[in-house]
Amino acid sequence: MAQDARIIGRRGFRSGLLAAIPVLLAVGPFGLIFGAVATEAGLDLAQTMAMTSLVIAGASQLAALQVLSDGAPAIVAVLTGAVVNLRMAMYSASLALHWSDAPVWTRALAALTLHDQSYALSIARYERRPDEPLADRIGFYLGVGLLTSGVWVAMTLVGIRLGAALPEAIDLGVIVPVTFIAIAAPMLRGRRSALVAAVAASVSLLAVGLPFGLGLMLGAAAGLAAGFAADRPAPKTGPAVLPCDGSGEAVCAGERAR
Amino acid sequence: MISDTAIWSMIAGLGIATYAIRFSFLGLLAGREVPESVRRGLAFVPAAVLPALIAPMVVGGQSGADPERLAACAAALVAGLLTRNVLAGILAGIAGYALALVVSGQI
Numbered sequence: 001m002a003q004d005a006r007i008i009g010r011r012g013f014r015s016g017l018l019a020a021i022p023v024l025l026a027v028g029p030f031g032l033i034f035g036a037v038a039t040e041a042g043l044d045l046a047q048t049m050a051m052t053s054l055v056i057a058g059a060s061q062l063a064a065l066q067v068l069s070d071g072a073p074a075i076v077a078v079l080t081g082a083v084v085n086l087r088m089a090m091y092s093a094s095l096a097l098h099w100s101d102a103p104v105w106t107r108a109l110a111a112l113t114l115h116d117q118s119y120a121l122s123i124a125r126y127e128r129r130p131d132e133p134l135a136d137r138i139g140f141y142l143g144v145g146l147l148t149s150g151v152w153v154a155m156t157l158v159g160i161r162l163g164a165a166l167p168e169a170i171d172l173g174v175i176v177p178v179t180f181i182a183i184a185a186p187m188l189r190g191r192r193s194a195l196v197a198a199v200a201a202s203v204s205l206l207a208v209g210l211p212f213g214l215g216l217m218l219g220a221a222a223g224l225a226a227g228f229a230a231d232r233p234a235p236k237t238g239p240a241v242l243p244c245d246g247s248g249e250a251v252c253a254g255e256r257a258r
Numbered sequence: 259m260i261s262d263t264a265i266w267s268m269i270a271g272l273g274i275a276t277y278a279i280r281f282s283f284l285g286l287l288a289g290r291e292v293p294e295s296v297r298r299g300l301a302f303v304p305a306a307v308l309p310a311l312i313a314p315m316v317v318g319g320q321s322g323a324d325p326e327r328l329a330a331c332a333a334a335l336v337a338g339l340l341t342r343n344v345l346a347g348i349l350a351g352i353a354g355y356a357l358a359l360v361v362s363g364q365i
Contacts, residue, residue: 026345029345042259047262047269051268051273054270054272055269055273059304061272063311064272065268068265068268074265075267077268078275080311081272081276082276082279084303084308086300086303088276089279091280092280092282093282093291095284096283099284110284111280111281112277112280114280114284174351175348175352177316177327177330177334178331178347178351178352179348180308180312181331181338181351182334182337182338182344182345182346182347182348182350183344183347184305184309184338185335185347186338186343193302193305196302196305196306196309197308199306200305203310204311204314205313205317215314216310219313220306220307221306223305223307223309224302224303227299227306228302
């Protein structure tokens with residue numbers, strides 16, 4: 001393998017920055033919504049910014065916040081958010097195949113900014129250009145990750161200001177289910193995922209009175225059980241199934257375009 | 259109002275858990291293949307968790323089921339299913355909410 005003196009390839013980094021521009025359209029508004037919703041839920045500036053910079057995963061941030069607002073203990077909120085983010089283990093595994101020769105500190109750095117966009121754009125590029133030098137592969141990924149994460153954090157800040165400026169009459173509460181529905185609807189592809197969703201929603205509705213977010217956990221578990229029960233080995237259709245969370249719009253768009 | 263302790267615990271916990279998930283195969287488990295069954299299971303997770311989270315918010319929520327909220331949610335669902343685009347779903351939901359407020363004479 002050709003050795004590059006530079007670990008992070010500049011050319012790849014620049015390509016990554018450019019490739020990330022279109023997906024900012026999906027990242028930006030979602031960051032804005034999180035900032036506004038978190039502020040209305042009672043988080044102060046430091047808390048909202050700490051959460052958005054440490055987690056960088058919109059759906060899980062909103063989910064954890066919602067669970068906490070419903071009065072569940074912090075541990076249940078953490079579990080809920082972590083479960084929403086479990087798909088990233090899949091991204092991590094898939095990316096690791098292309099990064100096996102990369103120094104461990106670059107992989108630790110990459111993990112900071114692994115989300116739907118950085119994964120989807122990078123994996124598409126790696127498959128298109130299998131011969132690209134490792135440094136440029138790393139550069140491309142970090143270019144995408146840096147720009148998308150930076151805009152995510154910045155737009156959260158804008159959302160905080162906006163949320164504080166909104167008149168009382170406007171109920172931001174409606175934005176939360178609307179955003180979640182918009183995230184979830186594109187994932188409902190095929191009969192099985194529709195079944196999983198229907199079972200999960202029904203069980204969580206039946207269990208709505210239970211404390212500590214138990215209804216959510218029961219609903220999700222029932223949905224998963226239904227999914228596994230209905231699961232039959234099917235022909236593989238591509239490298240990985242990419243469920244999208246709010247930031248996953250580009251993933252779905254990319255899948256469609258293929 | 260949520261207590262500061264609960265908020266900071268949640269932020270720290272979710273930050274650490276999410277980083278651990280992200281670093282899992284890139285770092286500690288480097289080079290290991292994900293078994294097919296686990297991969298399929300992971301793919302289902304969001305489709306199970308999000309509806310379980312959404313359903314109570316749509317019909318109940320803290321403010322109770324109101325027609326404007328239902329209209330907003332229905333618009334987001336239809337647009338999301340048709341366009342498969344998150345942003346389109348959000349915008350449709352907001353438009354549906356605004357329309358419902360106008361129709362009911364609230365604005």
